[in-house]
Amino acid sequence: MADIALKQVTKKFKKNTVLSGVSIDIKDKEFFVIFGPAGAGKTTLLNLIAGILVPEEGVITINGNVINSLEPEHRNVAMVFENYALYPHLTVFENIASPLRSPKYRQPEGKIRDEVERVAKILRIDWLLQRLPSELSNGQRQRVSLGRALVRNPEVFLMDEPLTHLDAKLRHQMRAEFKEMQANLNTTTIYVTHDYLEALSLADRIAVLNQGRIEQIGTPDEIYYRPATEFVAEAFGEPEINILTADLVSKDGSMHLNLLGDSDHFAVPGRVRQALEEHGGDTVRAGFRPKDIKYNFTGDSSMLRATVYSFEPLGAKAILTVQADGQLIRLIAAADLDAKPDQPIYLKFNMEEAIFFDSGTGRFIARAGEKGVRSVG
């Protein structure tokens, strides 16, 4: 049982402010992901919760008790690091059992065996208990490392980029394996990553950190479909979202975007129009995910003319970059498309999926579609 809260937490290293005014409420048994680029302050945040660092300002609580200056060993948290750091000369069993043999957590042998077997079963490594780490695959090693943290029965798991150093192929499989295990953990978990796929896949909720500040806290759907800022929109999704500056113009009684030198093809959906009018201003930033722009080579009056800039096949699909009005736009295309450089191509932007941001602050204004709207209750 552990609810964790940070209230207005600020951390400085000398004159350098690494975290400023960070407030997060993490619910019991939640899988909470802290996402951000290198240097955003993710690991610092984790270390504050672990007790390795002490904040200059603000309050950190577990179950309502302030723990700001509680020693790490008195917080019932278990840290899982990026590198597994298993004892190479000990069997899997002994590696998992090692925390239970330390003076602080010492347990009778029978109890140790029961605990190790219980944990090994959850992690599906019960058939590997007599092996040495060198005889294991990367994935199995990682499970052993998790097992060692799990066996202590901590209230909170802290995980610092546990999948980062795996190569891309292994990461895909390990992420799924991890998600499978996670269903059985049933323990509040705080997971740090810079990989947006991990964040979307694993999290109940995500906090997006940028330069020591929270950009947004939300469910994966909220983050992906209703990003609070352009920074968040650009950090989630590959290829990256296209965010373009547009003027708002009135045409035949409806609102249009004057975008890419064209105002015929961008009628603003009614619901968004209202939000944009309430927000005010003559310009706006409009974001289109690559998959929300359709294309063909014949074109019709409903489509915008562009030219092919480059074509990058990736196997099952391809990234097609086109140029319109001097700007580059990324689309997703079929891998066997025959796209020649500078060839004319016609685009149709799905305005229902467009995400609108304030042209000055980059903050979210509106999105027509229902996706990512928090359901009540």
Add this chain to the structure above:
Amino acid sequence: MAELVIRDLNKTYMKQKERIHAVKSLNLTARDGEFIAFLGPSGCGKSTTLRMIAGLEDITSGEIEIGGTVVNHLHPSKRNVGLAFENYALYPPLTVYDNIAFNLRAKKMPEEEIKREVGKIAELLHITSLLDMKPAALSGGQKQRVNIARAIVRKPGILLLDEPLSHLDGKMRQSMRTELKRLHTEIKSTSIIVTHDQSEAMALADRIAIINEGVLQQFGTPLEVYNHPVNEFVAGFIGEPPMNLFTVHAFTAKSGKKMFRIEDSLLEFEVPAAYREKVRDSQPYRFGIRPADIYIVGGSDPHTISTKVTIFESLGEECRVHIRVGETLLSLVTGEDVQYRTGDPIHLLFREDRIHLFDPSSGNRIQ
């Protein structure tokens, strides 16, 4: 611009009293203007090959021909190649302009002509505004642009790129990759890129040479190596998410149908028509299917397998479904609007023309 021909190229050297055969009888031709990728895991011999082309490494045996001239014994500067390496190695005290101009000055080109050439290249690589800056003031992506500008300003017959994107962070790597691809369509110089990143090779190259343990595995277009991998190594190396690879056993069911059973599981499906005459009962085979080539269908029949969802991932652009099969997961990619939960029953159909079968001992494709 020039054709590159590699004939029976070998490289051996001694390392801790052991003879290493780093490149084994490599034969390959890059046509004039072609963009070729050398792709493989680290230590496969791809960089060694590039260095032999550049003249930075001795050739043990075989021939390298550039533009019709055997260059085996030519000094690097006489080989008509331009080099851009992973680490940028720009001259720190010189401005971007002087860095790019350096080799032209060495060739005693008149300053006016240099100015014109540097200006042209800078525009091509979008670094015109950086020309007066020193390397220390540049971002990684900018340094790499300058690095490439310096390599191509000499108008080399062959442009050699050694992992030019691997130092850049994710986003920068992506946009630089797009720019590199565009650049090639503009300068049309024969180019060789060395990379360990299969998506980079796929995105950039006209043809990919996949190398493992010093041996060329396959040389083909991105679609060829993706759709028709010649062996299990290529099949597993190309594609993201990676191809599902399982051991299957063939048997004849009571109904008389030829079936495959996936090892360590109860999952069975009919052997695709193309392979029915080729597989023998109770023999093991390596079976491959890409995550994008598995369909979720409404009901079961002998071609489908019926199972349960182990893990469902919603990843924004796409969703992935994973099914536990023994110690591994069978993964598939679906459109975004279908949501599944763990334990949901599901019927899968492997796209028959997209099934790959490999010999379990040699790893070679069974045609």
